[in-house]
Amino acid sequence: MRVLGIESSCDETGVAIYDSERGLLADTLYSQVKLHADYGGVVPELASRDHIRKTLPLIDEVLAKAELTRDDLDAVAFTAGPGLIGALLVGTAIGRSLAFALDIPAIGVHHMEGHLLAPLMESNAPAFPFVALLISGGHTQLIDVKGIGKYSLMGESLDDAVGEAFDKTAKLLGLGYPGGPALQKLAEQGDPDRFQFPRPMTDRPGLEFSFSGLKTFAMNTLHKHIDEGEQSKADIAYAFQQAIADTLAIKCRRALEQTAYKTLVVAGGVSANTEIRARLDAMTAKLAARAAYPAMAYCTDNGAMIAYAGCQRLLAGEQQDLGFQARPRWPLAELSAI
Numbered sequence: 001m002r003v004l005g006i007e008s009s010c011d012e013t014g015v016a017i018y019d020s021e022r023g024l025l026a027d028t029l030y031s032q033v034k035l036h037a038d039y040g041g042v043v044p045e046l047a048s049r050d051h052i053r054k055t056l057p058l059i060d061e062v063l064a065k066a067e068l069t070r071d072d073l074d075a076v077a078f079t080a081g082p083g084l085i086g087a088l089l090v091g092t093a094i095g096r097s098l099a100f101a102l103d104i105p106a107i108g109v110h111h112m113e114g115h116l117l118a119p120l121m122e123s124n125a126p127a128f129p130f131v132a133l134l135i136s137g138g139h140t141q142l143i144d145v146k147g148i149g150k151y152s153l154m155g156e157s158l159d160d161a162v163g164e165a166f167d168k169t170a171k172l173l174g175l176g177y178p179g180g181p182a183l184q185k186l187a188e189q190g191d192p193d194r195f196q197f198p199r200p201m202t203d204r205p206g207l208e209f210s211f212s213g214l215k216t217f218a219m220n221t222l223h224k225h226i227d228e229g230e231q232s233k234a235d236i237a238y239a240f241q242q243a244i245a246d247t248l249a250i251k252c253r254r255a256l257e258q259t260a261y262k263t264l265v266v267a268g269g270v271s272a273n274t275e276i277r278a279r280l281d282a283m284t285a286k287l288a289a290r291a292a293y294p295a296m297a298y299c300t301d302n303g304a305m306i307a308y309a310g311c312q313r314l315l316a317g318e319q320q321d322l323g324f325q326a327r328p329r330w331p332l333a334e335l336s337a338i
Helices: 033-037 044-066 087-103 110-123 162-172 179-187 212-222 230-260 276-284 303-315
Strands: 001-006 011-017 025-032 075-081 106-110 130-135 141-149 150-156 263-267 291-292
Touching: 001 044, 001 087, 001 303, 011 044, 025 044, 025 303, 033 044, 044 087, 044 179, 075 087, 075 110, 075 303, 087 276, 106 110, 106 263, 106 303, 110 141, 110 263, 110 303, 130 230, 141 230, 150 230, 162 179, 162 212, 162 230, 179 230, 179 276, 230 263, 230 276, 263 276, 263 303, 276 291
Parallel strands: 001 075, 075 106, 130 263, 263 291
Antiparallel strands: 001 011, 011 025, 130 141, 141 150
């Protein structure tokens, strides 16, 4: 089955074609970073308009890459939520309409399920069951994954998501948008012995997260050392990133010990952070376990993960009726098991 995947939940337009027998045939991605950079964050209306301009040309581009025509497609998958409602409506409307015109099945995909399943596209794909850590601009969740659609929430952030905390702290430090990569780069110049930041909610049992206080700690530290030059900013970035990485590792270790699983899947945009990967790799190695990630190209939002996730559900017999619904909020627990 050849599935066209369309991702348009936020500020990236991703299109890909996944074949159930041959794997990923082609993918392409357009980022709106330059469009939103002057505003320091995503402007929803601008994002929606840009998805309208880019989606159809990107579909033609990915078909050309795969040396296919629209008539060679067997189904269309599109991100139905969660995300920005206007951006989601672009992808859902185009995806459902294209499937109707071609008289092929269509399916709306949960954006975070796409991220969660992205590591399964790799050659050394993890096997079920596993603990999943979803870390992105809007989500920080630990999930017990027994199979596709068999998800149990173990813990999540009570306030800021990890990606949100990175972006807000980067803005405090005067860094550009997106903040996460910029902060990681600045942290490479930091003094590891200068500042020690707290590891929030690790001094008590449980798998919940809280990062807003860590952001405030970074702000207060910056205010105390604001006149000490750029090196202080690098030292703060280093201490902040280390605190995030340590906190995630501590919570993930607890989740693995609680479930007795030997695999940790890490996905979402923040999973591209090399320091977080290094810390989680070291932690799982001590437990004789394994950490699995998507390829770097598929950590951030992309069409490949949507095509793959949609393909799995289509093969199980699911499909969208002629109507479609975009859902800005959509708990993973509401998905059906296959």
